[in-house]
Amino acid sequence: MTTVSEKLLIRAEESGASGPSQDPSPPLLSLRDVRIGDRTDGRDIVHGVSFDLTPGKVVGIVGESGSGKTLTCRAALGILPARFEVTGGSIGIDGTDITALTPPQWTALRGATISAVFQDPASYLNPSLRIGKQIAEVLRVKKGLGRREARERVLGLLHAVYLRDPELVHDQYPFELSGGMLQRVLIAAAIAADPRILIADEATTALDVTVQAEILDLLADLRERAGLALVVVSHDLAVVARSCDEVLVMRQGEVVEQGPTHAVLDSPRHDYTRLLISEHEQYGLEKFLTPKEEA
Numbered sequence: 001m002t003t004v005s006e007k008l009l010i011r012a013e014e015s016g017a018s019g020p021s022q023d024p025s026p027p028l029l030s031l032r033d034v035r036i037g038d039r040t041d042g043r044d045i046v047h048g049v050s051f052d053l054t055p056g057k058v059v060g061i062v063g064e065s066g067s068g069k070t071l072t073c074r075a076a077l078g079i080l081p082a083r084f085e086v087t088g089g090s091i092g093i094d095g096t097d098i099t100a101l102t103p104p105q106w107t108a109l110r111g112a113t114i115s116a117v118f119q120d121p122a123s124y125l126n127p128s129l130r131i132g133k134q135i136a137e138v139l140r141v142k143k144g145l146g147r148r149e150a151r152e153r154v155l156g157l158l159h160a161v162y163l164r165d166p167e168l169v170h171d172q173y174p175f176e177l178s179g180g181m182l183q184r185v186l187i188a189a190a191i192a193a194d195p196r197i198l199i200a201d202e203a204t205t206a207l208d209v210t211v212q213a214e215i216l217d218l219l220a221d222l223r224e225r226a227g228l229a230l231v232v233v234s235h236d237l238a239v240v241a242r243s244c245d246e247v248l249v250m251r252q253g254e255v256v257e258q259g260p261t262h263a264v265l266d267s268p269r270h271d272y273t274r275l276l277i278s279e280h281e282q283y284g285l286e287k288f289l290t291p292k293e294e295a
Helices: 004-014 069-077 103-109 131-142 147-160 166-170 179-190 209-226 237-243 261-266 271-283
Strands: 029-038 044-053 058-063 084-093 114-118 197-201 229-234 246-251 254-260
Touching: 029 069, 044 069, 044 084, 044 229, 044 246, 044 254, 058 069, 058 237, 069 084, 069 114, 069 197, 069 229, 114 179, 131 147, 131 166, 131 179, 147 166, 147 179, 179 209, 197 209, 209 229, 209 237, 229 237, 237 246, 237 261, 246 261, 246 271, 254 261, 254 271
Parallel strands: 058 229, 058 246, 114 197, 197 229
Antiparallel strands: 029 044, 029 084, 246 254
């Protein structure tokens, strides 16, 4: 009988997650021994996270809630909550340490070089503005496009994320769209200014199984078509296994295991990684398999 570990490995390999990229390109995003502390009590919450993200590569970060996944990504985006700060290590984008950037420098960087898609897209969209206008605003601010050019670009973006009727969606309000459609809209907004790095933080958590698979496939397609470098964050090992070259397993603010996805899944060294895999053995992996794979 095929174990869940083996199923995860097969799924990862079939999705192209066969290990770190051999691309000799310098990293777009590089974290070195990053530590994040709580200003209120001086404690470090995240301890020594390191990884490199090169063009077209996908790095997954998996772990339970409170493990430090989101704080790590927010540090890379320069949007840590006020009570937290980077207390050690370095975060580099294109070889430049960005931990000391000024707010205007961060504003110029976010969206244009590094962007993100978060859980619960409705929280990031203005309910009183039409979809097209919200995405167009990104293009006008980041790209300096005029109204007509921005509209054409928005329609192209909505088509690029496989929304069936871009013209209709363009004129709709967020409450008129399903959760999966809203997530696609958020991805369209995130890639509007042609960033080279995209962080997907629990981007599929609130979606049903079918839509989860569609969003993951969309991210993989964007990686192939646009050469995006992706960070996929999830509490679910199977989601990471589906799309990532390398995986970091985090627990209580520490990376307890790290390496090529297939190697970590095939031969986990840490008890926590083994626990995550055993949970999939308990609950099954069927929801992560396409009908073709189930057949």
